[in-house]
Amino acid sequence: MAQGNDERVAEKRFHGDYHGAVSSPPGRLTLADIARLAGVGLGTASRALNNAPGVSPATRRRVLDVAERHSYVVSPEASRLAGGSTGRVAVVVPHLSRWFFGAMVEAIESVLRDADLDVLLYHVGDLQDRRDFFERLPARRKVDAVLVVGFGVEEPERQRLALLGVQVVAAGGRHAVYPHVGVDDAEAGRQAVDHLISLGHSAIAMIEAVDPDQATSPPGRSAAYHAALAAAGLPVDERLVVRTRWGGEEGAAAMAQLLTVPDRPTAVYAHSDEVAIGAVRTLRRIGLRVPQDVSVVGIDDHPLAALTDLTTVAQPVTEQGRVAAELTLALLRGTPPGLQAVTLPTRLVVRHSTAAPPRRG
Amino acid sequence: MAQGNDERVAEKRFHGDYHGAVSSPPGRLTLADIARLAGVGLGTASRALNNAPGVSPATRRRVLDVAERHSYVVSPEASRLAGGSTGRVAVVVPHLSRWFFGAMVEAIESVLRDADLDVLLYHVGDLQDRRDFFERLPARRKVDAVLVVGFGVEEPERQRLALLGVQVVAAGGRHAVYPHVGVDDAEAGRQAVDHLISLGHSAIAMIEAVDPDQATSPPGRSAAYHAALAAAGLPVDERLVVRTRWGGEEGAAAMAQLLTVPDRPTAVYAHSDEVAIGAVRTLRRIGLRVPQDVSVVGIDDHPLAALTDLTTVAQPVTEQGRVAAELTLALLRGTPPGLQAVTLPTRLVVRHSTAAPPRRG
DNA sequence: CTGTTAGCGCCTTCAT
DNA sequence: ATGAAGGCGCTAACAG
Numbered sequence: 230m231a232q233g234n235d236e237r238v239a240e241k242r243f244h245g246d247y248h249g250a251v252s253s254p255p256g257r258l259t260l261a262d263i264a265r266l267a268g269v270g271l272g273t274a275s276r277a278l279n280n281a282p283g284v285s286p287a288t289r290r291r292v293l294d295v296a297e298r299h300s301y302v303v304s305p306e307a308s309r310l311a312g313g314s315t316g317r318v319a320v321v322v323p324h325l326s327r328w329f330f331g332a333m334v335e336a337i338e339s340v341l342r343d344a345d346l347d348v349l350l351y352h353v354g355d356l357q358d359r360r361d362f363f364e365r366l367p368a369r370r371k372v373d374a375v376l377v378v379g380f381g382v383e384e385p386e387r388q389r390l391a392l393l394g395v396q397v398v399a400a401g402g403r404h405a406v407y408p409h410v411g412v413d414d415a416e417a418g419r420q421a422v423d424h425l426i427s428l429g430h431s432a433i434a435m436i437e438a439v440d441p442d443q444a445t446s447p448p449g450r451s452a453a454y455h456a457a458l459a460a461a462g463l464p465v466d467e468r469l470v471v472r473t474r475w476g477g478e479e480g481a482a483a484m485a486q487l488l489t490v491p492d493r494p495t496a497v498y499a500h501s502d503e504v505a506i507g508a509v510r511t512l513r514r515i516g517l518r519v520p521q522d523v524s525v526v527g528i529d530d531h532p533l534a535a536l537t538d539l540t541t542v543a544q545p546v547t548e549q550g551r552v553a554a555e556l557t558l559a560l561l562r563g564t565p566p567g568l569q570a571v572t573l574p575t576r577l578v579v580r581h582s583t584a585a586p587p588r589r590g
Numbered sequence: 591m592a593q594g595n596d597e598r599v600a601e602k603r604f605h606g607d608y609h610g611a612v613s614s615p616p617g618r619l620t621l622a623d624i625a626r627l628a629g630v631g632l633g634t635a636s637r638a639l640n641n642a643p644g645v646s647p648a649t650r651r652r653v654l655d656v657a658e659r660h661s662y663v664v665s666p667e668a669s670r671l672a673g674g675s676t677g678r679v680a681v682v683v684p685h686l687s688r689w690f691f692g693a694m695v696e697a698i699e700s701v702l703r704d705a706d707l708d709v710l711l712y713h714v715g716d717l718q719d720r721r722d723f724f725e726r727l728p729a730r731r732k733v734d735a736v737l738v739v740g741f742g743v744e745e746p747e748r749q750r751l752a753l754l755g756v757q758v759v760a761a762g763g764r765h766a767v768y769p770h771v772g773v774d775d776a777e778a779g780r781q782a783v784d785h786l787i788s789l790g791h792s793a794i795a796m797i798e799a800v801d802p803d804q805a806t807s808p809p810g811r812s813a814a815y816h817a818a819l820a821a822a823g824l825p826v827d828e829r830l831v832v833r834t835r836w837g838g839e840e841g842a843a844a845m846a847q848l849l850t851v852p853d854r855p856t857a858v859y860a861h862s863d864e865v866a867i868g869a870v871r872t873l874r875r876i877g878l879r880v881p882q883d884v885s886v887v888g889i890d891d892h893p894l895a896a897l898t899d900l901t902t903v904a905q906p907v908t909e910q911g912r913v914a915a916e917l918t919l920a921l922l923r924g925t926p927p928g929l930q931a932v933t934l935p936t937r938l939v940v941r942h943s944t945a946a947p948p949r950r951g
Numbered sequence: 952c953t954g955t956t957a958g959c960g961c962c963t964t965c966a967t
Numbered sequence: 968a969t970g971a972a973g974g975c976g977c978t979a980a981c982a983g
Contacts (some may be wrong), residue, residue, distance in 0.1 A: 259976055270954035275978060285952060302730050306667040306676075307976030310959045315667075320711070324687070325696040332687035338713045347732065350681070350711045352699045370665055370707065477897040506897050533894055536838040536867050620960055631970040636962060646968060668960030671975045 258301050264521070267295040278303060279313075309340075313398055315346045318557060319368040322378045323442065325352055327503075328531050329546055332343045333378050333401055336550025344558050346373070353380075356444045363377075364387040374557050376400060377407070378442075400553030401546075408560065410552045410571040412544045417575040418453025418498070420542045421526045424460045424577055425496040429585045430524060433458065434469040434494035436483045441474055450528065469494050473504070480507025488515065495523060495586035502527035502534045509537065509582065510587045520584035521576045530578055537579040545573050596833035598818045619662050628656040634738055639664060645751060678708045679731040679918060683739045684720075684803065686713055688864075689892050694739050694762055705919050707734070714741075716803045735918050737761060738768070739911075741801075757921045761914030762907075764810070769921065771932040773905045773915045777894040778936040779814025779859075781903045782887045785938055786857040787822045793883060794819065794828040797844045799865045802835055811861045811889065814842025830855050834865070842866025849876065857948035863888035863895045863902055870898065870943065881945035891939055899942040906934050 264274035269288060276284045276291035295301075309315045319338055324330045338348050338354050349372055353359040363386045368375060372395060379401040382390065387406055389565075390397055399409035425433050435454045458465050468490045473483040480499060484507065487494060499505035505527030509519050520540075527534060530543030552571050597693050625635035630704060637645045638653035645653075656662075670676050681698055685691045699709050710733055714720040724747045727735060733756060740762040743751065748767055750757055758812065760770035786794050796815045819826055829851045834844040841860055848855060860866035866888030870880050881901075888895060891904030913932050 232716070260978095261976080264954095272955075272978080272980095273953055276953090279978080281978095283952060288952080300727075302727075304671070304976050305733055306670040307959090308978070310665070310667040310671055310961090311976075311978040312959065313978060317710075322602050324692075325699070326689055326693035328687055328689070328692075331689075331692040333683075334711070335686040335713055335715070338686070339715070339719075340710055342713070342728070345728075347728065348711045349678075350695070350699055350709045352696055352703070354700070358700075367703070367706075367708065367797075369663055370667070477893060481897070503893075503897075506894070510897050510899070532838060532864075533867070536842070536864075537898065538871070621962095622960080632961080633971075634969055635962080640962085642962095644968060649968080664959050669977090671964075671977085672960075672962040673975065674962070683971090 234274065256300055257424050260303065263296050263299070263301050264465045266294045266299070266458035281484055297449060313433045314561075315371060316345065316375045317349050317372045318374040318376055318561075319349045319351055319372040320376045320378060321353060321362065322352055323380045323440070328533075329401070329529060330379055332546045332551075333550040336547040337378070337400070337554045339552050340558070344507055346558075346561075359442070361510045366390075366392060369393055374398065374561055376553060376557055377402070377404075378553075380557060382407070385472060396557065398557045398560065401549055403559065408569040409550050410556060410573065412447025412549070412573050412575050415453045415456070416449075417528050417542045417544060418450040420458050420577045421498050421528055422457035423461075424579070425498060425524060426457065428495040428496070428524065428583060430584075431463050432465070432466070432492060432494045433470065433498060434471070434487050436480055436497060436499040436504050436508060437470065437472040438475040438479070438489070438500035439472060442528070454498060466490075466492075475501060475504065477503045477507035477510075480504030481511045482507075482510035484511035488512075493523075496583070497523060497525045499525065499527045502529045502531035502539060505539055505541070505582070506537055507534060509539070519582050522587055524556055524583040524586070526583055528575075534578075535580070540583040542575050543578050544575045547571055551575070599812075619660055621664065624653065624657050624660070624662050624739075627660070628728045629642045629651045649734070652944050668792065669911045671935055675922075676732060677706065677708050678733045678746035679735040679737055679922075680712055680733040680850075681710045681737045681739060682714060682723065684714055684741045684801065689894075690762070690890060691740055693907045694911040694914075696735060698739070698761070698915040700917070701912050701915035707922075723951040727751075730754055735759065735868055737914060737918055738763070738765075739914075744767070757781075757918065759914055759918045759921065769917055769930040771910050771917060771934065773910070773934050773936050775810025776814045776817070778889050778903045778905060779811040779861075780818050781936060781938045782859050782889060783815055783818035784822075785901070785940070786859060786885060786887060787818065787824070789857070789885065789944060791857040792824050793827070793830065793853060793855045794824070794831070794857045794859060795848050795913060797841055797858060797860040797865050797869060798831065798833040798846070799836040799861035800833060815859060827851075836862060836865065838864045838868035838871075841865030841915045842872045843868075845872035849873075854884075857944070858884060858886045860886065863890045863892035863900060863936070866900055866902070866943075867894060867898055868902070880943050885947070886943040887944055889936075895939075895941070901941045901944040902939050904939050909934055928935055 249451060258411060261271060269292060273284055273288060277289040278296060285465055305316050313581050318341060320334055322330050322334060343583050351362055353362045374396040377399045381402055397407045402413050403411055437451050457464060471483045471486050473479040497508055499508055505525050509525050511520050512523050514583045519525055521565055527539055527541040530541050534541045601801045621635055622632060630653060632651060634645055635653050638650040641658060666677055679702060681695055683691050702709055703869060712723055714723045727750060735757040738760045742763055760768045761773050763771050798812050816826060832844045832847050834840040839898045858869055860869055866886050870886050873880050873884050881887055888900055888902040891902050895902045
């Protein structure tokens with residue numbers, strides 16, 4: 230739908246043929262101009278552009294043509310001011326430099342853009358950013374919906390958000406209060422730990438990764454550990470559970486700590502791939518082989534996991550973003566569908582960081 | 591500036607004390623309301639809020655107080671419509687799931703937000719997205735400036751962008767036409783290759799990483815290879831130069847290809863850390879040791895590089911983002927400073943993926 | 952189905 | 968220094 234009207238022989242340069250609009254005047258035309266040029270009234274022009282009912286196909290066509298020809302775009306401000314929507318949705322993320330969030334936002338942006346919605350990005354990295362966001366509500370009056378990515382919204386925050394008076398959707402997190410899409414962290418954790426158990430491990434350590442700046446961490450991933458061990462009749466040695474901040478270096482340090490306990494674990498279950506990879510580094514540095522001496526499994530299927538031959542539990546990140554964005558669109562469209570909470574499946578990906586435990590010496 | 595007026599004993603919950611505004615009505619007050627409540631005229635109220643001249647300190651104070659008390663916020667739409675600025679800047683990126691871009695955008699957002707500007711995110715992943723962006727100019731009338739991150743703008747695109755009639759700043763790329771901030775890719779490449787040369791390598795391969803969807807790739811990183819070899823009096827064996835798409839798997843494949851040439855290289859210079867890490871995997875998989883048998887160096891200092899002990903050339907990503915955002919602010923502020931092009935330094939980080947070449951067998 | 956008429960909330964001259 | 972009045976560009980009721 231962006232190819233038509235080639236009224237000139239486009240020179241075959243790379244990004245070359247913008248149907249000659251280069252010389253057209255800036256977007257200084259108003260709806261009135263378009264209406265006049267199309268020979269219709271203001272209202273009709275507006276309706277035509279907004280795909281609103283009550284315009285004959287022929288008329289609509291004409292208006293759209295004129296608009297297209299002059300590369301006209303409505304002024305979002307005026308539109309909004311007059312009672313329309315903003316055409317924007319706020320995407321709130323706690324991180325961006327981490328693959329998970331980047332991929333998520335990428336997918337979200339893609340879907341939203343296809344629907345002609347703009348993405349207003351809000352990064353709430355640390356506690357202060359986060360407080361500031363919910364306190365000042367910078368998105369107020371600026372968006373039609375808010376898409377919260379990868380963190381749990383606390384009750385006081387929820388109340389603040391409610392002031393925006395717009396739909397809120399959550400992605401990559403489990404939310405009791407908002408429509409959301411995510412994965413079952415407990416199930417993911419179970420898949421990881423069960424894999425270790427099925428390989429014959431019994432001394433299984435866990436490196437919990439928490440995000441100090443975010444109120445909640447995926448509790449499912451920890452719960453799964455205990456549940457899986459219990460189900461297998463294995464005891465939990467609390468010394469084999471260490472909690473650290475999210476991150477590779479943190480994982481490395483946590484692993485070092487784990488190695489100080491008397492009975493060294495034969496397997497390690499890390500809450501994320503980054504953490505797991507850090508753990509692997511520590512193991513290798515002190516001369517332990519992975520997986521011969523120690524098995525390591527992560528969660529996420531970070532692109533890096535494949536490169537480092539890490540066994541992990543994959544979660545569909547892009548898919549989560551897509552679905553969340555689509556959910557948002559549906560809600561915006563006024564389609565309150567039954568599917569208000571989507572849980573996508575996770576999948577164990579066995580590579581070469583896990584194996585049967587070494588024979589007892 | 592966000593702590594004051596605690597007129598209630600905030601319960602000590604996590605994000606708990608939003609000075610009671612939870613119960614205050616949504617931002618439904620208008621300038622007129624504020625003006626009335628403050629006992630002044632519309633114009634005065636407006637001037638006071640906008641920090642515009644022509645208002646007595648006392649009056650201004652009063653207006654600001656009333657506004658604050660009622661947590662009033664101007665309607666961006668109305669403001670803009672009436673001639674103000676949009677308070678938004680478009681950030682255009684080709685990727686988001688890659689660390690480099692995520693970190694960059696994170697930094698940019700942070701600076702811009704501190705200046706009370708909103709970030710409109712545009713992701714131009716593939717060629718089609720990109721064409722679409724420049725053709726439709728979705729940012730038209732929506733932003734005060736455009737910040738292009740990590741890709742070169744072609745001439746036809748530049749012409750389109752000019753239609754927006756706003757400032758354009760480039761980050762992470764070398765642009766002839768826009769104010770920009772970035773690093774010297776040629777210098778970075780030189781540092782990497784020189785390091786290998788200084789270790790005694792002479793059979794040095796290069797894995798060029800190009801982004802097929804972006805018109806240009808950092809030519810500096812390739813040029814540096816030839817320049818450095820030439821400077822050292824080393825011949826270039828074209829079979830030792832392979833070009834691939836950006837990415838770990840791609841790097842791994844490229845390395846496999848390099849291993850098919852008769853005289854195996856003793857060192858590999860990869861255009862990026864991801865690519866380098868892929869190369870390392872290939873080497874290890876076929877039983878070659880890094881760095882004993884083959885040295886590998888990348889560029890970027892991706893967080894993963896530290897975790898995989900990869901020698902690399904670090905570039906200040908966050909810094910680039912920050913500076914770019916600040917440059918944008920300056921331009922917006924009408925401060926046409928001398929510093930329109932900032933080049934940040936890169937730095938060799940030696941870890942354990944490089945060593946002297948094995949002794950000739 | 953289409954043209955016309957009010958505002959939406961604010962900024963900006965203009966007087967005062 | 969301040970108040971009053973005219974639009975900014977558009978959408979949503981209305982009339983036809």
